[in-house]
Amino acid sequence: MKILHTADWHLGKRLDRFSRIEEQILVMNEIVDIANNQQVDLVIIAGDLFDTFNPSIDAVELFYKTLMQLSLNGKRPVIAISGNHDSPNLIDAPDPLARECGIFLIGHPKATVNPIALDSFSISKTDAGFIELQLNSYDYPVRILHTPYANEVRLKEYLGEDKEAKLNTILAENWKSLADNYCDNQGVNILTAHLYMNKQGTGILEEPEGEKPIKIGNADLIYSEIIPSQIQYTALGHLHGYQNIGTKEKPVIYSSSPLCYSFSEAGQTKYVSIIDAKPNEYVTYEKIALNEGKKLERKTFSSVADAVEWLTDNPNTLVELTLESETFMTSDERKLIYQSHQGIVHLIPKVKEVKGNETTFTEINLDQDIQSLFNDYFKFKNSGQDANEELMSLFNEIEALNK
Template identity: 35%
Template sequence: MRILHTADWHLGKTLEGRDRLPEQVQFIEEICEICKQEKVDLVLIAGDVFQSSNPSAAAEELFYDAIDRLSNHGTRGVVVIAGNHDNPERLCAPSPLAERLGITLIGLPKDEIRISSRGNGKRVQRIACGQSWLELVIPGCEDSAIIAALPYPSEGRLKQLITQNLLEVDMQKGYNQCIADTMARLSANYRRDTVNLAMSHIFVKGGIESGADSENKIQQVGGAYAVDPLVFPSGAQYVALGHLHRPQKIDGCIAPGRYAGSPLAYSFSEVGYRKSVTLVEALPGQEAQVREIYLSSGRPLVKWSAKEGIAQVCHWVESGLDRDAWIDVEVHITKPLTMDEIQKLRSLYTRFIHIRPVISQNGKESVLTIEEIRNLPIDKMFIRFFERYNSGLKPDDALVKLFLDLTQSADKEESVKDLEGEIA
């Protein structure tokens, strides 16, 4: 059996207001072509189909078209679970129609999956199933697949699964054990003569997160403990995971376990990561063979650091550097950019996402975060502002006192907000 694992499509997600739906159309086209070329029998989509619990009509239309095409007229299995970004009920709303094409949509851990109502042997059929698990028969495959499919298991959703005794323990400390118990219950349906798979949308210890601290291995995120890789059943031949956007293998799983990653780079913290889907070949009782297939869809995200100022940015644009990319540009300057200069930069290239000035004074770079600026005393904030606009010249004490007197008679809160914006 040939299985394609993908996740974290985030349909409808933008990049600082820039529409990325055309790029999402591209990667779905590419995934459909991979399924055709690789003769895939089963597609696993491990959560976060949508960016929002209330997706746009265009995002929903793209998803419905995608799973229809991936099902190949009902001859290829498709199993989709909800992630933390998805509305479970909304994701599963088209289930009555999806079932006719052998597509299984699972929104909540408590969802009771039903046996296929009819079949003629030419389409994918669910021949056995229960709460968050199913057995699929796929045309052309000698062996069926049993899938332990756990949608995003928040602490609240787990309460719908576990016993009263477990409800009495501290949920945060017991989270790992809850997942382990749930997976053990689901995997009790595995058999020696089937291809046994597990899938979930969850944080696992050892995974590397895309973000400000993207190289930090996850231990605890969002108040819930990341689970140990050993929670996944030893009887599984492959564990298909979603939640982390960086494609990666999870060490410590008894069975091969992977995050497929997102098919597009959705954050500048992902610069340099190659996006992919995972192809798995599995037979009952044998070790699965796993292969990463790289994707080429979508615009890359790149960072520029213009040490020589605006002139260097203009040169790069004129030379066609990163013509098709979304760009985060850092410009080194000696005084704040004027509105005219900012507009000039934006007019040069419509794909500039961020323009971040780095101001050097006396050979030293001066950069503060917004939080640091907010914590400055109002007089220090004014001094910093004055120096920026006067080539490093400091205001005298009388001028600072005059400013403080004025702020007392004006709307202080609005004045401070304006000043924060100017010196950020």
């Protein structure tokens, strides 16, 4: 049985003023093509389906269109759980209609998916946080333990009455109970969750820059050691870089986001994970690279000419550009840079300061008001001294005349 695992679509995501919807259309089509070319039997989407609780019409349209294509109009089951960016109620809302097309949308932890029989497969068993699928082309079922995102308080409300118990304990007991009841070695056993999970005793995994964090201290940190022994593959969402925090035999995979969504991800290759699973055997799996979407680049230059040359040679990118120089950038230089490239997300001027034998660069905030920008320039020219009230008053008069 072949399973495609993807996550963290963040449909509707913007990077500052830049919409990513056109790139997302391309990469969604790429994921559909991979699913078809690999002839996968099942698709799992492990949360953060949208970027906000109230996604745009374009994002919602792309989401349902992609799910319909992945489901082959009801022939291939698709299971999607909510993440920390999603509204659980919004994800749940279309489920009665979606399930008739083989699409199962799970918004809340411990949700119960009602049984259904379609032409190509059926849900043969169900429980809170669990479904068993029987595909007509296989003589064994696939069991899926599913845990959409909820914060620590809500997870405890869903999964246990003991509010003082650690989240690890609550999840471990819940997953173990489901696995012991339903996951024998006569079927394929999968866990999918949108959680901050790591292997106990290892370094902290960085959450995506600019994303809503899950990990607050160690309160929401879940350890992979609590995954039941019956589980053959764990499909995770939340971290945007592909990584296996489990073992080769029992992989626990963050499949990555389909696009680079922040400059901390610049240079990352994005993937989907393809799993080949049989009952009572270790799974085999491979990551397949996604090629659509613009590259994100963090570039630093010491001259405007070098920056313009690189920008001209790399038009199909989104750029965070840092320019280090000995003087403030002129308005003509800034205009020239922006005219040379349509994808400059951030322009960060840094002015060199030499104090004794030490050279430092001071970052200039171009988003501040003109008075603050002038005062920064004055301080740079006058050994850190602020402009006095008389000078600022004169500057304001000149500024008013120019409006």
